[in-house]
Amino acid sequence: MSELGVSPETPVYEVAEFYEIVTGVIERRFPKDRPTTIRGEIAKVYEKGHLYLDIVDAGTSANDSRRPVLNAHCWTAKWNVLKRNLADQGINLKPGTVVSITGYADLFAPQGKVGFTITEINVQDLLGDIARRRQELITKLTTENVIGEFRANAQRAVPAVPLRIGLVASKGTEGFADFTGQFLNSGFSFYLGHVQTLVQGETAPAQIVAALRYLDEQAFDLICIVRGGGSKGDLACFDDATVARAISQCRTPIFTGIGHTGDTSIADLAACSFSITPTKLGEDVVAMVRGWYDANVQRPAERINVASQALLEQETEFVAERRRTMMFAVRDRLTAEQRHLGTVGERLQLHVQHVLDTAATSLTNTRQLLTAYDPVRRLEQGWAVVTSSTGRTVRSLADVTAGDAIQIRLRDGQLDATVTKKEGTA
Numbered sequence: 001m002s003e004l005g006v007s008p009e010t011p012v013y014e015v016a017e018f019y020e021i022v023t024g025v026i027e028r029r030f031p032k033d034r035p036t037t038i039r040g041e042i043a044k045v046y047e048k049g050h051l052y053l054d055i056v057d058a059g060t061s062a063n064d065s066r067r068p069v070l071n072a073h074c075w076t077a078k079w080n081v082l083k084r085n086l087a088d089q090g091i092n093l094k095p096g097t098v099v100s101i102t103g104y105a106d107l108f109a110p111q112g113k114v115g116f117t118i119t120e121i122n123v124q125d126l127l128g129d130i131a132r133r134r135q136e137l138i139t140k141l142t143t144e145n146v147i148g149e150f151r152a153n154a155q156r157a158v159p160a161v162p163l164r165i166g167l168v169a170s171k172g173t174e175g176f177a178d179f180t181g182q183f184l185n186s187g188f189s190f191y192l193g194h195v196q197t198l199v200q201g202e203t204a205p206a207q208i209v210a211a212l213r214y215l216d217e218q219a220f221d222l223i224c225i226v227r228g229g230g231s232k233g234d235l236a237c238f239d240d241a242t243v244a245r246a247i248s249q250c251r252t253p254i255f256t257g258i259g260h261t262g263d264t265s266i267a268d269l270a271a272c273s274f275s276i277t278p279t280k281l282g283e284d285v286v287a288m289v290r291g292w293y294d295a296n297v298q299r300p301a302e303r304i305n306v307a308s309q310a311l312l313e314q315e316t317e318f319v320a321e322r323r324r325t326m327m328f329a330v331r332d333r334l335t336a337e338q339r340h341l342g343t344v345g346e347r348l349q350l351h352v353q354h355v356l357d358t359a360a361t362s363l364t365n366t367r368q369l370l371t372a373y374d375p376v377r378r379l380e381q382g383w384a385v386v387t388s389s390t391g392r393t394v395r396s397l398a399d400v401t402a403g404d405a406i407q408i409r410l411r412d413g414q415l416d417a418t419v420t421k422k423e424g425t426a
Contacts, residue, residue: 023109026106026107035102035120037102038070038072038100040057041099042054042093042095042097043095045093050073050074050075050076051083052072053072053093053101054070054072055069055101056068070116071116072101072116072117073115073118074118074121075117078119082118086121087234101118101120101121102119102121102122103117103120104117150244150248150270151269152249153247153254156250156253156272158288159222160288160292161289161292161293162222163188163191164190164193164220164221165190165191165221165223165224165285166192166222166223166224167192167193167223168208168211168224169196169226169227169278171194173227173228174278175199175228176226176278178228178277178278178282179257180282182279182282182286183282183286186286188286193215193218193220195211195214197210197211198237199226200230204237205242206242208225209246212225212243212246213246215252216250222252222253222254223252223254224256225254225255225267226256226257227257227258238256238259238266238268239265243266243270247271253273254272255271255272255281256268256274256275257276257278257282259276259277380411382411384408385409387407388404388405388407389404389405397424400422402419402421403419403420404418405417406418406419
């Protein structure tokens with residue numbers, strides 16, 4: 001052995017040579033063509049083009065200075081693909097998430113660090129973990145007593161005619177347009193009170209909660225939460241505990257229309273009612289109003305209309321019958337009156353003839369009588385008519401006095417005389 005304690009048979013390596021040997025050992029043990037899968041809990045995540053993860057054994061304490069840490073990384077080209085896939089599944093890598101990563105080991109000689117290059121991230125494991133945590137959240141919310149039951153909002157009384165609608169949505173999105181479009185041609189006068197919020201991202205839950213609390217104070221009939229379809233990551237804000245609690249605490253019934261068919265969020269489960277899409281939610285609200293209108297306005301109006309038509313037809317037939325009866329009665333009466341008038345006319349004619357005949361006979365008799373008493377005839381017979389100066393007929397000695405002028409009318413003229421003497425009893 002030499003003075004340095006190194007046997008002549010013991011190789012001496014340069015640092016680069018050493019790392020080259022170690023790299024070879026690692027590549028032989030963990031070759032790129034046979035990827036290795038490692039399961040662990042994310043202790044730290046950092047992204048800047050590339051993805052950097054610190055992976056530790058699941059369940060270990062951060063205070064344990066001896067726990068092993070694996071520095072894993074995913075280069076930009078691969079990470080962009082994996083990132084989109086994770087987002088579509090609603091997966092967000094963060095500390096505490098348990099992951100299964102597939103790739104190969106490598107050595108970064110400048111820092112003397114053994115690392116792990118990620119080529120795949122097991123989505124199914126993560127989805128299972130997300131589903132587990134989601135169910136844990138539902139269980140927690142269901143069993144909470146401090147804020148009330150998880151399904152408390154389902155007990156809220158829904159107005160029969162919900163025309164005042166509070167809306168939590170992002171204006172300009174397809175979900176907003178699909179929902180509001182159902183009211184435009186409904187034929188009913190809806191009022192929509194909209195509060196603008198984000199419907200995806202980390203700040204969305206706080207905005208949704210604030211909007212719900214504001215609208216709950218405004219005396220709306222319903223509050224609708226609307227969001228069109230998207231990836232599970234886009235819809236993650238509706239699986240947030242604060243949103244679910246805010247819904248359960250609202251005094252106003254909450255209706256949701258979130259995502260596509262098959263997407264059911266915790267917000268849906270907490271709400272009074274949920275529809276599979278924003279379009280369906282709009283249709284359901286309009287259908288509620290139309291159902292009430294049909295039952296309480298349209299159908300009663302139709303029944304009144306039918307009854308009115310029947311009554312009108314009945315009365316029309318009655319009037320027609322009365323008209324026919326009156327026409328026959330008038331005709332018969334006119335015929336009878338015409339016969340009566342004919343009889344009366346004949347009787348009047350006979351009576352008039354009788355009256356005329358009687359009058360003619362009376363006139364003849366009167367004429368004969370007048371002729372018999374005609375003064376002219378009496379004058380012709382030698383009688384005279386004496387009148388006073390005033391033209392009064394002198395019938396008695398008492399009508400005149402001695403000295404009065406009198407006129408004596410004879411058959412052929414008149415004598416003027418003066419009473420000189422009266423003889424008789426007067």
